[in-house]
Structures are given as C-alpha cells and as structure tokens.
Amino acid sequence: MNELSTDALKLDSQLCFKLYSASRAVIRAYKPMLDQLGLTYPQYLAMLVLWEWQEAAPEQPTVKALGERLALDSGTLTPLLKRLEQLQLVQRQRSARDEREVHLSLTPQGLALREQVGPLKDRLLCDSGVDLDRLNELRTGLDHLLGQIKALS
Numbered sequence: 001m002n003e004l005s006t007d008a009l010k011l012d013s014q015l016c017f018k019l020y021s022a023s024r025a026v027i028r029a030y031k032p033m034l035d036q037l038g039l040t041y042p043q044y045l046a047m048l049v050l051w052e053w054q055e056a057a058p059e060q061p062t063v064k065a066l067g068e069r070l071a072l073d074s075g076t077l078t079p080l081l082k083r084l085e086q087l088q089l090v091q092r093q094r095s096a097r098d099e100r101e102v103h104l105s106l107t108p109q110g111l112a113l114r115e116q117v118g119p120l121k122d123r124l125l126c127d128s129g130v131d132l133d134r135l136n137e138l139r140t141g142l143d144h145l146l147g148q149i150k151a152l153s
Helices: 003-008 015-037 041-056 063-070 074-086 108-128 132-152
Strands: 090-094 102-106
Touching: 015 041, 015 108, 041 063, 041 074, 041 102, 041 108, 063 074, 063 102, 074 090
Parallel strands: none
Antiparallel strands: 090 102
C-alpha cells in the first residue's frame, strides 16, 4: 500500500470522524447552559424548532412534522416530547379531524424559556473565542455538504 492510501485510512483523515468529534464537542459545550435550563440537547433542538415555527405560522405543528425536521423517529421523539410536557413546556393534543395526528403547542413556560436561551447562547459563543465570520462560513459549508449528501439518497 502506498503512503497516500495509508494516510487516507487513518482515523484523523476521516471527515466523518471530524464531524462526529465536532458534534460531540459542541454538545459538551452546550451542556452547562442546557443544565441551567433543565433540558437535554435533543430537547433543546425540539424547542428551537417550536419557537421558530411559533413565529412563522399561527397553526399548530404536528409531532410528525417535528420528527421530520429533526430527523428523529417516533421511538425517540415520543419520550422527548413526553418529558417536555412533564416540564410544562409543550402540550400535545390529538387532532379533532384525524385522531392519528397530534398537534404541539408551546405553553407560557415554553415561550418564556426562549428569553433565557438568548443570553446563555450569546455567552457560550463569546466564551468560545471563535470568530463569527468563521462560524458562518462553516455553517454555509456544512449546509452545502448536507445538501450534496442528501442528493445521493
């Protein structure tokens, strides 16, 4: 095997490992902030989507739409939503039109939690020392990569 092939097979040469390691590091960095909010990282992502949708449209989103947006199956999403409901951040309600459809709404506590997130998230970004322009470039590059990979399937 030549040197290039050997290097290409090293763990640190794998893009997938770099993405995996970066994801774990970001989640670890978010943990103290999320602990203050009483949320796990997946719960936080669900709340971000619900806050976003609350601003964009008056109709109540469905559990199915949230699962699709977060790429989570019902086996993962149901306990996550049950916990958010126990925390009194969201409410689930079956559709009167179609019993199979479950709608989600934010409670007043769920809406209020958003106000706490901004300052904590800003502090996290500030503490990281990473340049905002670099973060935006990275986000753009990752969006492109995701689009390319999704196009393969």
